[in-house]
Amino acid sequence: MTTDQPSAADYGLTLPSEAEVIADLMKLVGAEAAILAWRAASDPDEDAEQQDNQEQVLLRITEQLAARRDAAGVFGRSLAIRVNTYIALSAARISA
């Protein structure tokens, strides 16, 4: 189906990989704190993670991070907004 509705690509928005997100978090809060925060936010249920797509995995982890009361929490909320924006723009294009 073709549509004139702008896509996330039209907005210049892409989803980061998990590796990119971890690297950015390390730059912000340091390697040790980043790894601890990431492990705490990641779902221990690997089966669930394998079934989810990249958007859902990122969203779940960033929203877990966002619940923290430190710079990593602000980083998490920031990324959650970016992922939600990507999802919203993608959904708008599909439904157009």
Next chain:
Amino acid sequence: MTTPSHGSPPDAQALDDTARLQEIADLRLNDFDIDGSLSEIAAEAAAHFGLPVALVSIVLDRAQYFRGSHGLDGWMATTRGTPAEWSFCQHVVRNREPFVVDDARHHPLMRDSPLVRIEGVRCYAGVPLVTFRGHVIGSFCVQGPDARSFNEYDLAQLQRYAKRVIACIEQGRQG
């Protein structure tokens, strides 16, 4: 009155400054129900300026977060934010001073933003949200779909709204 900026100086504040981000975390913005109060101030400002949109935008490291708003629709009403690099409000935080755009289609910093190219934002005026500890955490702003100019009286009025917003937000830290 601070002169509004039109660009980013070399000593601009980085959005990912750790002390600034910790200040945002310390304010516990999501622990308290301040949506109603902040959105009331936004609605008042939109009516005062005769513009459709007013925002309490907290500028995080990679996104702006609309903690209070009036007039948002479409996907932004759902996401309650946008990537920081698209935003007008990032320039308020980076420069720690008001940022005014009369016609974004011709503004060198904003003309390529999707908010201008695709969403059709044309005019913008925003002032810093400065906490009691002196950190600029975001912007209180108004925006609209048509070009228009803002004068010093307009910016002074925006500053008054911004002070009310900060008083509301700081109650969360003290509570």
